[in-house]
Amino acid sequence: MTSPDTAQTLGCGRTAAYLREFVVLDPSDGDATDGGPTDPADRAHLAACPYCTAELARLRGDWATVHRVAAAPVPVPTALVERTLATVHALQGRPHADHVELAQPGGMLRVRGQAVVLLTRALARDLLAEYRQAGGLPPASARVLAVTGDHNALTVRVALGYGEPVRQVADQLRRRLAAALERQLETAAPDLSVHVADLSYPPIR
Numbered sequence: 091m092t093s094p095d096t097a098q099t100l101g102c103g104r105t106a107a108y109l110r111e112f113v114v115l116d117p118s119d120g121d122a123t124d125g126g127p128t129d130p131a132d133r134a135h136l137a138a139c140p141y142c143t144a145e146l147a148r149l150r151g152d153w154a155t156v157h158r159v160a161a162a163p164v165p166v167p168t169a170l171v172e173r174t175l176a177t178v179h180a181l182q183g184r185p186h187a188d189h190v191e192l193a194q195p196g197g198m199l200r201v202r203g204q205a206v207v208l209l210t211r212a213l214a215r216d217l218l219a220e221y222r223q224a225g226g227l228p229p230a231s232a233r234v235l236a237v238t239g240d241h242n243a244l245t246v247r248v249a250l251g252y253g254e255p256v257r258q259v260a261d262q263l264r265r266r267l268a269a270a271l272e273r274q275l276e277t278a279a280p281d282l283s284v285h286v287a288d289l290s291y292p293p294i295r
Contacts, residue, residue, distance in 0.1 A: 106149070209271070214267055221259065235248060248288075
């Protein structure tokens, strides 16, 4: 849907929507024809038309904040690369030995270590989602950052909101997550630890 501002027809017959494309694609604050059409007649019109010149100035002012935000560098969260590589390493596992076996009628069920890692991450995300929902908290207040280790022992790294009861939340997550894994994997459930690796700041409440 075209907004009323860009649907309007200028005094010269051109539309604001026609000019907006030049502003969106070209963040230049220079001459009105910078980043404009390649057709010489259109470029000459934009350079001489007072209606287009005024509208371009207005549009560039409106889009200046958008261009500044788009050009701003995005800081990489602390230890993001380390956590990502650790998670990839956990998912790669050892092809010939990284698995757990569960007894079932008629034989044994073999579960690869990668599946155990993914299951642990999914269960931890669900439990933290329940915690956020119960407290009316935003997503940034409690989230899973990484799950590292192997099928024998896993570490769940989480981020919590500043001001949250860190020890209580981490201990509750570890106990509930361990119980959920035992229901799924029985005696093959891995040893589990929860590390609070980051805090959301400023306070999320």
